[in-house]
Amino acid sequence: MFYRIMSVMLLLLVAACSAQTSVKVGVSSGSVATSCDACHHRARCVHDNRVHDNRVETEAVSCRCDDGWVGDGFTCYDPTSCNQDCCSQGYRWSALQGCVDIDECSLPQTPCGPGERCHNTKGSFSCLVDLPQRSAAQTRSVTFSCGGRPCPAGQDCLLVDGTSRCIDPCDHYTPLDDAWRATSFRGIEGSWKCESSSEFQGWYRLFLGNSSVQMPERCIQRNMCGTKAPMWLQTPHPLLSEGIKLVPVCASWDSCCQYKENPIHVKACARNYYVYKFTKPSMCMSYCADVNTQIHTCDTCTATETCSSNDTINWRCVPKKPELVCGRNQLRLTVQKNFLEDLGLNASSAHLIDPRCHEQVDGPETMSYLVERRRDVCGNVVKNNGTHVLYTNIVFVYPPGLTKESIHVPRSFQFSCIFPLDDITSLDTAISYQPLASGEGVVSVGDPTRASMTLYTRPDFSEAFPAGPVRLPLGSALHVGVSVNNTEYDGFGLLLETCYVTNSPNASDAHRHFLIQSRCPVDRRHVKVIESGASRQARFSALFFLYQGTYEDVYLHCRISMCDRSSASCSPNCSRRRARSAASSYQLPVAVGPISWF
Structure with a gap:
């Protein structure tokens, strides 16, 4: 009898423990907030005094959805009536948590293109491209996609007249001119501005009065900008040439950057202003507008004028330069x-x-x-x-x-x-070995002058090899022509400075077999320079051997230069056994290949 009673008691104890550890549907764990104003109307504000060394150090505030409701406390849902229809785009429905962000970057097929890095954001994602001119931590150029197609640099996929299309946010934004956003505006207890419940859509431009301003790039004191935790940019605004940039955001509280919010997209616009793609913060915070950046934006400039400043503070419209x-x-x-x-x-x-x-x-x-x-x-x-x-x-x-x-x-x-000048010219096809029988003022830059290299089948250079890989038998002659295009260089001569072969398309490959050095053939039994320095084309022939000791495909590269025939002699002097090098820092390279055996 005793054992039967004990068995029943153990069963009851196990059942009670199971009930205690089970998850209760509709119970919210809550989210930390800076103010009760951030809580949803179906959430309760919970105060928790944190005690350290027998004294009250700080007061923590959290928002928790009411019993029977689910969510993070900032937004609460009724699980009996809500489903996926309650969630915005980029979120999925969870019976335990409400609307949860979809991490597009963790999907099996990345939404970004080659060379881009996916960065998840609330309700969306960004494709980042690191730029080399500044550190990757400071500069990340962003590209967006629209309908599966990437938008041009500096454009975003926006809904315009009911249709999603790529558009420049500098031309399509919503103005925000709230006076309380000013860095000089101190918030009032009980009237804090909280953007945790704001539904930001698209891009925004900041104004104070009639002046365009920008977000601060410095620490803003707590309780300023009409809110308890003012938000500011942790790194500088992007340059005009950087397009759309993802910039980290800080919120001040007990320290300058106590809360690190989701980064926002920022773009510099041509008429000296910035636009921002704001996102909803996680708690009672607001974006600041820096009163020290009130500038003339040159919005009145005509098509023949441009915006100019000597101190980046005072701007004016001036006629465009030539x-x-x-x-x-x-x-x-x-x-x-x-x-x-x-x-x-x-x-x-x-x-x-x-x-x-x-x-x-x-x-x-x-x-x-x-x-x-x-x-x-x-x-x-x-x-x-x-x-x-x-x-x-x-x-x-x-x-x-x-x-x-x-x-x-x-x-x-x-x-x-x-x-x-395009200083390295290369063949755009491979050369393969055929197997043996046994086995001041106004200055501008124009399009670069391109040099090209062509392989010919005949020694009179009258017939070029067709497009595609080139395969030649050992001991046959390569007839090579090099020329420059996209130019009218009257009086200039194209000089073959150096020509060599490698087993890779990389012209900087250290393993080289030289055919021409210092403008002259290395071995006159195998190489003959037919024309060099006399016109805008150069030609030479070379016997095709196993240059690197293997049957791998080879690539032919030539380093060239342009010589002014009106002011100097451009004909190579190869009469001596070893010609004096005329190479200089102004040599330019060209390449072709691969060439293979057959």
């Missing part, structure tokens, strides 16, 4: 007419260094001056240092009211176009 376009066939200098008028000049009176050259395009608000991209045309001065070709000319503009009886000194505007 714009230089370095084209393939011509150089084009465009000047705002009001810019010239402010200088007391007549836009239509201009000419180049050669007074006979005054080709112009007269627009409604601009005047463009044109010159051909050629040597000795309209006074063009052309210089070449081996890696770049520089074209320079000057536009002379006169004041109005010119007469034959008077002499007026013109105003001069020098402009220069720099065209880089």
Whole structure:
């Protein structure tokens, strides 16, 4: 009998323990808050005095959903009537927790493209691209996708007129002009501003009065900005060239950055303001607006004006400076007419260094001056240092009211176009071995001048190999042509400085077999330079052997330079057994391959 009673008591004890450890549906564990104002109307505010060394150190506040409700305390749901329909996009329904964020970055198939890193945010995600010019901790360029397609840099996928499409947030934002956001505004007890219940959608721009402002990049004292825990940016705003950047956010409480909130997206806009993609904070906090950044945003600037400042505080609209376009066939200098008028000049009176050259395009608000991209045309001065070709000319503009009886000194505007040379030329196909029978002023940069390398089937260079891998028998001759395109380099000669083969497409591969060095063949039995330095093309032939001792595919690389034939002799001097090296820091490389055996 005793054992039977004990067995029943043990069963009751186990059942009681099981009941104590089971999860009760509809009970919330709650979330830490800075104020009871952050709690949902179906949540209760719980105060918990933290005691240390027999004295009260701080008072903790948490929000907990009422019995029978689920959620984090900031938002509470009725589990008997709610389901997935209660959740916003980017959240999923949980019977125990309510609406829970979906971590898109943990899904089997990443939503980001190659070279991008997925970063989860509340209700969404970001695709981050680390930029090299600043540390990755400070700079992360962000790209968004819309309908499975990546948006252009600097654009976000936004809902416009009921349709989601990529758009620049600088042109599509909501203004926030609340006076209480000011860093000088002290909050009032019982009237704290809490954005933990705000539903932010899209992008926002901050205003104080009629002045555009930005978020502070410094610690803001507790209880300022109309809230208990003011939020500020932990790192600087992005540069205009950085596009959309993910920036960490801090909230001040007992310390400057006691609460680290989800980072927000920030973008610098061309007219000297910033836009922000705010997210709902986790507790009673608000985003601040820095009163020290009230600036003139140049919103009144016309299409012919730009925003300018000498101290980054006082801004003004000024006429746009001359714009230089370095084209393939011509150089084009465009000047705002009001810019010239402010200088007391007549836009239509201009000419180049050669007074006979005054080709112009007269627009409604601009005047463009044109010159051909050629040597000795309209006074063009052309210089070449081996890696770049520089074209320079000057536009002379006169004041109005010119007469034959008077002499007026013109105003001069020098402009220069720099065209880089592509210094390494390579074959775009492999060369494979065939198996043996047994086994100042206005300066702009134009498109770089590209050098290309071609393999020919005949020694007269009349027939090129078709596109695709190239396969040659051992001992056959390679007929190689190198040329530059995208240029009008009259008087320039293309010089073969060095040519070599590697087993990889990397021109910097340390394992090389040289065919040409110091502009001359290394072994004249195997290599013959047919043309080098005489025109904008160079040619040579070389016997094809097992250069690296293996049957691996090989790649051919040539380092080239451009020589001004009008000012120096460009013909290589290979008469001596060992020619003096004419190589310099201005050599440029080209490559081709792979080439394989057959």
